[in-house]
Amino acid sequence: MGDVVQIYNDYKDHADFLTVYVREAHPTDEWQMKSNVKDDVCYAQPKTLEQRVAIAKDFTARYKFPLPFGIDDLSNAADNAYAAWPERLYIIDETGHIVYRGGMGPFHYKPAEVREWLAAKYGAVKHEAQTTAAPASAASARTSTSSGATSAMTTTPLSAPANSKK
Numbered sequence: 001m002g003d004v005v006q007i008y009n010d011y012k013d014h015a016d017f018l019t020v021y022v023r024e025a026h027p028t029d030e031w032q033m034k035s036n037v038k039d040d041v042c043y044a045q046p047k048t049l050e051q052r053v054a055i056a057k058d059f060t061a062r063y064k065f066p067l068p069f070g071i072d073d074l075s076n077a078a079d080n081a082y083a084a085w086p087e088r089l090y091i092i093d094e095t096g097h098i099v100y101r102g103g104m105g106p107f108h109y110k111p112a113e114v115r116e117w118l119a120a121k122y123g124a125v126k127h128e129a130q131t132t133a134a135p136a137s138a139a140s141a142r143t144s145t146s147s148g149a150t151s152a153m154t155t156t157p158l159s160a161p162a163n164s165k166k
Contacts, residue, residue, distance in 0.1 A: 001063075003111035004089075008067050010125040011118045019067045021056045022079040025086040049074055089114050 008017045026033045027045035036042050046052040052071050060069055072078040079085050087105030091114060092098055100117050102110060119125070 001065075003115075005066060006127075007111055007115050007118065010115075011122060014122040015118065017067045018070055019065070020070045020072055020078050020084070021052060021059070022072045022084050022086075023076055024055075046074075091117055 004019075024030070024043055024045050026036050028036075028042050029044045032042065043055050044051075046055060049071070052074070056069060056071050059065060070078075072084075076085075082088060082090060083104065085104075087109050089100070089102035089109065089111065090098055091100035100114065102108065102113060
């Protein structure tokens with residue numbers, strides 16, 4: 001998720017971002033993975049909204065996640081509307097139309113495509129080579145300009161390994 005955080009930092013003056021926490025991909029009570037244990041991101045599938053909120057608070061505090069953060073309801077409305085699970089990126093234009101629909105993660109989750117779209121609309125942001133990588137994390141993002149011109153959305157559960165490649 002480090003890529004999404006960098007995109008946020010680069011384009012937050014041009015677009016509004018929103019991360020939406022959806023249902024867990026690898027909860028301890030369903031399909032736990034060894035990498036979740038190794039990375040200490042082990043959660044049971046939340047059964048209440050309060051449990052989802054607690055997990056989201058843990059995530060945002062643990063990773064000092066700077067993007068605005070929302071939580072899907074227990075009916076999984078955002079997940080169902082955007083085919084968000086396990087993670088996904090969207091860009092929504094000022095008229096509310098989806099202009100970019102990224103592939104489903106983790107294999108087709110490509111923040112670079114969102115960066116390319118934003119760069120084409122607002123100009124490229126150049127960076128010097130970094131010596132340390134930003135921490136990766138699983139979450140979701142939605143972007144739209146302050147004037148409502150552009151939106152992008154990514155979605156991921158929080159139990160995905162924190163250092164997984166996207």
